[in-house]
Amino acid sequence: MSDLIYPTLDLFLYALKTSLNTTDAETQKKQAAFLEQLPSDTQFSDPDIETEYLEITHPPQINFISQNKSLEGYYYTVRLNDTYGLQIDCSINNQTETQPAKSFTILKTEIEQKLNKQLVTIGKTWFLSGWLPENSSQNPEDIAKDSYNALFKDTNWQPVKGTFLEGKFFELWHSGNTTNNLNSDEHHVIIAIYPHRKSAEKAAEFYTDWMGLFCYRSKISWAYWQSRLIKESLLNHYKQIEENRKITNQSNSRQEKQNITTSRKILNNIDNILQQYTIDLINLSFQKQIIEINLSNYQLRLALIKEKAGQNNQLDFLEKFSELANKKYLPQITKDIENMQLGLQLLEDTINATRSRIEVEKAEREHNFQELVAVAGAGIATVSLVRETAKDCKDIFSQVRFFCNYPLSASLIVGIIVSFMVWWLRKQLR
Template identity: 85%
Template sequence: MSDLIYPTVDLFLYTLKSSLNTTDAETEKNKAAFLAQLPSDTQFNDPDIETEYLEITHPTQINFISQNKTLEGYYYAVRLNDTYGLQIDCSINNQTESQPAKSFTILKTEIEQKLNKELATIGKTWLLSGWLPEKSSHNYEDIAKNCYYALFKDTYWQPEKGTFLDGKIFEIWRSEKANYSLEKASNALNSHEHHVIIAIYTTRESAEQAAEFYKDWMGLFCYRSKISWAYWQSRLIKQSLLNHYKQIEANRKITNQSNSRQEKQSITTSRKILNNIDNILQQYTIDLLNLSFQKQIIEINLSNYQLRLALIKEKAGQNNQLDFLEKFSGLANKKYLPQITKDIENMQLGLQLLEDTINATRSRIEVEKSERERNFQELVAVAGAGIATVSLVKDPAKDCKKDIFKQVQLFCDYPFSFSLIVGIIVSFAVWWLRKRVRS
């Protein structure tokens, strides 16, 4: 038997209202995308205040309208600081007769038809629940497994288990690591994480008592989503940092290869390389700051997650076993935070190397510039000596008045040519003497 009475699916999904460097226009766009999830006549009130938990619609629960009259449910929207949270609840409208596990397929399909495909979520959690008929075999895990397969066609079934309000609770969670990309991360239907909770209660009273925990689940799943989202954002940022570093290395190798072949790059080429490195370094620095920001997001939300979980445990009572929910906070503490911390340290070393590369390139440009200016001054000095000599010799040679020129008839016949030759000889002599002095 895998039948349950009053099978219910609750989808908790989360999207950012605003984030780092979000403009007012982008914030309004995020709000509009979130509102598109709700009925068009929804009364929405989201004052510009910082708040941990704020119900933002009137009424707080908006009836779920479906063409299938056997279904019922509601929307429940809140804001948790900078994040919008939405619970979409859908149930079989029958609290007396048991329903087969395939009923969950109908409920999930109905919810997905209501979703705005353009909404960029940071995470979502599916919560399946119902209570057992009186004569049920009480094989909780088999029932939970059949309910899970009614929603998800994969063969993955390795749940974490616990007890909750005299019932059994199961958590199925895995990360979608393959081919993860920024485009997928920003798409609501391509979330990087698969998170499902299945709660099977023994009585209707237990199920009704569990409904009082929805606000607690809303907060807990939000903190969980933000932790996971921040970690995967950090992986994208790390990849961006590595790409920036590779680009700078490529520019540096071009310069080093020219130096090893004793080739001189033009100042224009060197400046172009320097500008490329400088622009990439600016992006590298921004990414490094963003990486530190993701670490802070995880630290803040991890603290909130642990606090919320402690409150849920206290509210549920000592007979409930929810320790399996602590495994996620353990993962964040033992893997996520140490990994990002190590990445920040490594990337800061990379930043130092990049700054050294820029300084070396700048020094090389200054050397090339100084050498070019010295060569120009050398040219001016040599040319000046030659021109001065030509000017001094040209007029006497032309008039052939001085005895020295009368003795050399060719000077009198070709005064300009011979004055030019004398100028060249003097210029060469000046160049040779200056070279000897420098050496």
């Protein structure tokens, strides 16, 4: 048997109020989506001020009504700078009798029914808790495992363990991956099994601390998975530019004579892609900054929780995540930024080479046009002169009857000969 007294399930859920380049209309839309999680008569107040922690409903804790009379719970909402935080708490309304671990399934169903599925979230944490009956011989880890399996059909039970206020804590998470740039699907669960009611009631005083800590954690995870999407976008941009570069390199001689329009089109295409590449590179650096700021806040909040809880609390398991961020997330993004900056240099070199090629082709066309003008000018001038003189059959032309009889044809022949000689002489002098 895996029995607990007063099994309680809390969902800590986070949604951005504002983000980079968010318009007022978009901010209002996000706010409206967040408010849809709460009862329609909720008194909501969110002044336009920068604040680390602000309760935004009156009263701060709003009891919810369930059709299942055996349940009780409440909503608690805050704003942490640019992020809304929502805690939904649901418990079995009985603090004397033991309940099976499978009761958590009922609690989760109740909470999910109260959520608006359209809400865009950046992260969430499921927090399961309860206390053992007096003189219980049950293994807290066995109860924690059964409670976890009641919510998630996941046989991979490999928790990080710790103690807090005499309770046994178990943390599990799967980094997973984010399939879009809106919702984070990270799987994060904490299970607390307290030895008695007094310990559980003391631990309940830390809910506001968990609200802040889990917010920083969610923002770190969200920023990292955003960086993976941005990196993928950067690689796609780079591939597109490489494809355009190969097209120009594979042009044969016949195509090169007609290549200036195609080259300009390719250059414009590369320019447009490069602009997106540069924006993505800036966004990648921005995600790194988000992780650095929130990692610092996470570590500070965890230190405050340790200080508040006092001695004999082993919260080192919560430091595993900050180690992950320090040893994997930040170095990975830093390396990606360095590599992508090298890629940016290569792309700029490609653009410069394409521009140079266009200038060479343009110069050759202008030179060829000048040649044509010079040769044609010499021919036309010759035709005009010869035609007028031959028509009157004067000077040398009087000796050649063909010029007198056919002045137009004769002038054209002479013009062609002169044009050819001019072209030949200019070619020899180049």
